[in-house]
Amino acid sequence: MPLVHRSALPALCLSLILPCAFSVEAADPQPTPAEQAAAEKSAERQPLLERSQEDAAALERVVPTGEQQSLQAGSESFLALWKPANTSDPKGAVIIIPGAGETADWPQAIGPLRNRLPDADWSSLSLTLPDLQSDAAQPRIVEAEPAPATADTSSKDAATAAPKPIEQAAGGEAEIADRAVVESSEEQAKADAERIFARIDAAVTYAQQQNARSIVLLGHGSGAYWATRYLSEKQPPEIQKLVLVAAQTPSIGKPGLAELTPTLKLATADFFYKDNAQARKSALERLQASKRLKNANFTQISLNALPGNSTAENEQLFRRVRGWLSPQPSQD
Template structure:
């Protein structure tokens, strides 16, 4: 009997301790909630730091260029009330053919090593200045994936590309900057989604550029490939369409080719090149890309006559005086 009483006493004690612990936890949670409700909005906001990947990416780029002693290329311009970064390389020759405006792809930066960086650094050696523009991110990192088109996506499909007004304003600001150096001829060059912006800009501003270069063009998710391809019909300037031909891009490339063939100006050059052969030759594919772009520019833009005068040669340096 005593053993039974002892066991009952232990059970009652344990139940009491558990009940006290639960009550204490509820009291603490209630206190925490009351404290959080009493905090000011500013105090609450200070507890959370939202990531800004594009800002971090641009700051890292600026730091890298500074370490390489290339910070003189960094220029900050303004468009639509926002500041944005550009990388400006003037022509390295006696005269300048014009300026190439470069638009990088989504979640990249104006010196991205795949295509934009090599081109912006190489073309100044061949009489072209380059202005690479910071393009706003389309897809925000850590953003939820949409399984069905949202109302916002439908609006973007009907009005154009995401961030289109801001990107167009940045292109115009970059051109105005180049004009201060006497530049009069412009070429639009874009890589992947940046190529879609370049295509859309020249389609809406046909006299703004003398030529268009599309490299591995990609359509943002808010814009179908077919709709994007039809903009080629509005381009009345020479166009280089340099792309990687794979299973996902064959149909898009065919639509672009068909749109080019439907243009009313049949004499306007449209060159579509499959980049695969350039990339499997074992040679430097970036150097081949530069050569493709250089050749296109030389054949399809107004070229300034650049003839260097032969140096005056003193024959006395090469001929001995007659023996007396």
């Protein structure tokens, strides 16, 4: 083996290392800017689903596929549950609007009605409503802290007068911030209403496609408010009747139900549970408002709450709703 001079060793080592480095770089090329941007985009956190979307996904796993309908409202698709009437001559379709926090197959009122109405010759279409963004917690306004005390306390007047400009500025900023929060909340409430109305529009269109000769809106809880407001603002001629069940006005609901219901021109049934003091009070307000406007199309029906017996309570509701939708001729 030939001897290598000590001065030549660094060059020899470098000649051995460089080919290895080039081979590693060739085996693991650097990503292009486009590839790097795509990787960063895919790594971004996906937006969280709304609670209503999660609930709808859960329903899709348990409700028969034949009952599921994906309806389109603007750029959004949503789940609706359809059950045709069990007759060759259906009387029409009832579009069911759940309340806040309820699903299209909620065990109280919603599910029992949508499943039982087809036996009464009415098709049912139960909707999924979006989450109300205007009900989300508003940002808390933090008041400006007073200026820190200084060591110079030689003048009492100066010490008491100094905070005044700060307090005035803080008060002005708080007023501006409060005004911004109110305006933002109002805009969000308007956007919420538009999303809900778009879904009811889609449901009405679907019912018409099924050749429903009569269309009824039925709202439960706050869903009753949205059904009423939809009819009050849009006055669609395709809808002939309105059913309110345990109606509630949401926190963003302006005007309230007592102001909206008397203005409707179509037949309206207002079912309420008389065992609840607040429900009785609200129902009385709606009834009195209706009488003041001489609205002959408004009917109010009281129900009995049956705690611990949801089956009997739902059966009571179904029978009363069926009786109002399809009154039987009197027997002479």
